Amino acid sequence: MSGNDRIVFIGAGNMAEALVRGLVKSGVPPQSVTVTDLREERRDYFRASFGVSASADNCEAVRGAGVVVLAVKPQQFAAVLESLKGAAPGALIISIAAGITTGRIEAALGSGTRVVRVMPNTPALVGAGVSALCAGASAGSDDLAVAERLLAAVGATVRVEEAQMDAVTAVSGSGPAYIFRVMEAMEQAGVVLGLSAGVARELVLGTVMGAAQLARESGRAPSELREQVTSKGGTTEAALRVLNERDLAGAFSAALAAAAARSRELAGGA
Numbered sequence: 001m002s003g004n005d006r007i008v009f010i011g012a013g014n015m016a017e018a019l020v021r022g023l024v025k026s027g028v029p030p031q032s033v034t035v036t037d038l039r040e041e042r043r044d045y046f047r048a049s050f051g052v053s054a055s056a057d058n059c060e061a062v063r064g065a066g067v068v069v070l071a072v073k074p075q076q077f078a079a080v081l082e083s084l085k086g087a088a089p090g091a092l093i094i095s096i097a098a099g100i101t102t103g104r105i106e107a108a109l110g111s112g113t114r115v116v117r118v119m120p121n122t123p124a125l126v127g128a129g130v131s132a133l134c135a136g137a138s139a140g141s142d143d144l145a146v147a148e149r150l151l152a153a154v155g156a157t158v159r160v161e162e163a164q165m166d167a168v169t170a171v172s173g174s175g176p177a178y179i180f181r182v183m184e185a186m187e188q189a190g191v192v193l194g195l196s197a198g199v200a201r202e203l204v205l206g207t208v209m210g211a212a213q214l215a216r217e218s219g220r221a222p223s224e225l226r227e228q229v230t231s232k233g234g235t236t237e238a239a240l241r242v243l244n245e246r247d248l249a250g251a252f253s254a255a256l257a258a259a260a261a262r263s264r265e266l267a268g269g270a
């Protein structure tokens with residue numbers, strides 16, 4: 001972040017904690033960060049852990065802020081937007097709430113409000129997230145750049161169109177859970193084959209992390225890397241044949257379509 005811009009987080013929950021930790025670690029001065037929360041213990045925790053200011057008054061906290069990050073649950077959004085009406089004119093609003101459109105925030109805070117919407121994911125909690133960002137009607141490329149710098153404190157960032165946010169939610173927002181499901185299944189299968197639970201977990205964890213790192217560092221497509229390790233008549237080929245017969249690709253395609261459909265429903269208030 002640059003200059004004297006004050007950053008205010010509305011909602012001192014898990015995601016705000018990940019972001020504040022990342023920002024302070026990356027050199028943002030704690031005195032330029034304020035969090036708000038209804039719960040006193042969260043305010044105390046943030047003050048003690050990160051040296052930032054904490055308040056229970058949203059309206060007061062955002063006065064003069066350069067950036068306001070909305071980090072409450074979607075069901076708490078209406079109350080938060082109400083509390084911020086007219087309170088931070090000129091501030092860039094960054095929302096990390098699933099399913100809340102930039103249009104809804106602009107309608108509540110006034111047309112012309114600069115809004116950037118972000119879909120992060122839980123690996124942000126350990127600085128290994130990936131966030132997709134899109135701009136609302138009045139936010140420009142500079143605003144996206146400010147939001148990108150903020151989210152870069154907890155992982156990678158990509159820019160998308162808002163119409164793609166349901167797809168983003170299906171791929172990376174909910175995505176960590178699919179990988180956890182695959183890990184669970186591999187662990188169980190390893191135990192069935194005679195490994196101890198501890199050894200199976202260590203092998204699966206190392207394999208998933210190693211495969212992701214190899215894919216990133218080699219720059220090669222997953223399909224190419226898969227072909228490289230699949231020798232004719234070998235063990236990998238035997239396993240992949242079973243996964244293909246059971247239509248793994250079809251299962252993922254249907255699963256992600258279900259997640260995207262649910263994301264659209266939630267955005268509509270269902």
Ligand SMILES: NC(=O)c1ccc[n+]([C@@H]2O[C@H](COP(=O)([O-])OP(=O)(O)OC[C@H]3O[C@@H](n4cnc5c(N)ncnc54)[C@H](OP(=O)(O)O)[C@@H]3O)[C@@H](O)[C@H]2O)c1
Nearest residue numbers: 011012013014015037038071072073074076097098120122
């Ligand atoms: N966690 C994830 O994996 C993830 C991933 C992608 C996106 N997100 C989005 O990130 C947002 C935050 O998620 P989270 O997991 O960090 O939620 P969280 O832990 O529930 O944090 C929200 C915090 O805001 C407080 N709060 C509620 N109403 C408030 C108000 N009017 N003013 C100030 N603070 C208020 C809550 O207090 P109470 O507990 O007392 O209500 C809570 O401490 C959500 O919109 C979610 O969709 C999360």
